[in-house]
Amino acid sequence: MMRTIAQFRSFDRPVQLLLLNQLGINLGFYMLIPYLAGYLAGDLGLAVWMVGLVLGVRNFAQQGMFLIGGTLADRLGYKPLIVAGCVLRTAGFGLLGLVDSVPALIAASAATGFAGALFNPAVRAYVAHDAGPRRVEAFALFNIFYQTGILFGPLLGLALTGINFRLTCGVAAGVFAVLSVLQVRALPQRRGCDTADQRANSVIAEWRSVLANRSFVLFSFAMIGSYV
Template sequence: MNGIWQKLRTMAHFHPVAWGVIIGTFLSRTGFFMTIPFLGIYLGKGKGIDPATVGAILAASFLVGTLCSFVGGALSDRLGRYPVMIASMAAWSLTLLGFAYANETWQFFLMSSLNGLCRSIFEPTARALLADVTPPERRTDAFQARYFAINIGGAIGPLLGLKLGAGSTSSLVPFYISAAIFAFYAIALVVLMLLFRQGLQEKSKATPMQEMVRVVFSDKVFLYFLLGNVFLAGAYSHLDTTLSQYIGHDRIEAYSFLFIINTLSVVILQYPLAKLMKRYSSLTSLKAGCLLFGLGLFGFGVFENLVLLAFSMVVFTAGEILSFVIGDVLIGEIAPSHLRGTYYGASGFAFIGQSASAWFGGILLHSLGFGQGPLIFAILMLLTFIAYPFFHRGQQLWELRLGQSRTNQASCSIELTKS
């Protein structure tokens, strides 16, 4: 309880804009999880689309996100965080309305692509803004609070969606409500912009786009982190795609229950895991997250008992906490302040793992069948483990860079003393 109280006291000193991002994250993720996690079920059961095509539709979101996330982050460095966030959130609201009125397969491909576009532009910009207004010593707490908000929304959203008929063709209310929530958040961002724009680092027009690309993709530590994150992002994508089809096709209540377990696990595990991993480097945390992610995925395919599935979700969620909270903090450590949005945007290239994994998971279900859960999820586990050597190499380079930095600082101190 002492630790939790200290966390609450720390959070009380967040910048008002940081609170706006955190509370807005809760609202938007509640709306997001009311509809998108059920989209695979909606398309399969409600619209009669086969699993491979459903996987491709869901993959389109991740693919477009991969192609556009760097542009969104870079634009936020050049044009300012608020204009990019407001425009993408307003467009996201209209996209959710589009899902409600779509009937043809190509229309779902279009809406899924727009969903990925809006998400990939908004998310890195919001994370960059949160890092902008938060001192380095409090960033871990701020990103933990944001991640907590994501998961509370991830618990409430599916329950509301289920009550409102998400996953069937009988009710379009979840899409309407989600669109309204996103529109409200866009308006709230306009208010925040008017109240708190002064004093924030909003633009970095001096750095050409080509130079941004060169700086980011010549950073070897970041590149190894990004390559490893491709496989972790792919592992996480199965929660909304492969798992939703595998369990949701005949046990939709069990699928919703697992989302609740996911949120409870975040509430219970986030603080002790964060405290534990402060003893280790960020990339060590990512390596541990990689192993837990894979083991949790394997459990989803092996177990049918609800208790054991819940245990698998706890393991999966532990990997999720270590991978994504620490990953956001690591980018803040690596990135120069004037290119922070660009780095967060470039991290969106990990969506290529989500795109490929969502499609690949659908193909496995279609070709091997729903009765081959252990084999399907064993394959997915092994793909997740590929992230480990990339993080290990990145850790070696990061420690070398830190060592060189300390040596240079010591040399400068000696020179100053002599002078």
């Protein structure tokens, strides 16, 4: 524990903030999402296929849109995408606790998913940028904060959902609202495209260069197995 704290303190403030940010992201996410299906099928009485649709839309809006989120981060900078993602998830989680119609639930679910597609690539790119030669150490520490959120999020969610799922939604939305404010106030601007030539490249040209990297494409396909 002391070694982890010492490692955390050895990094610059932006990396420290992003590590805490990831802890909060997973805490807020996992206090709600594991109990969403039960709420939809139980409290709202949705059919199983409707529950699957709502959850599937969220998964597609997040995992299926990482390329879009990463491209926007390269173009607009990391901070705006991190902030936008946190704000959007605040709205999405809040909406999940307020609506009961299927279209509104799908919209809220899509918002929470696309929020992840916005901030996840940007957070990781920012950490890699600022950690420099200590990237491996930074991402090892990042994983500790990541897993800590996964551990305690469901426990907190269990206690809150035992009272009322809408309360869980409100607390989860509050977590992301606090994260939004912290990123706006304390996170410096960073961007991946530092040269005029890079910024002049079209999005299609950048995507083609990615697809031309056969090793990366094969690695990406191999990683699909972790989601199957």
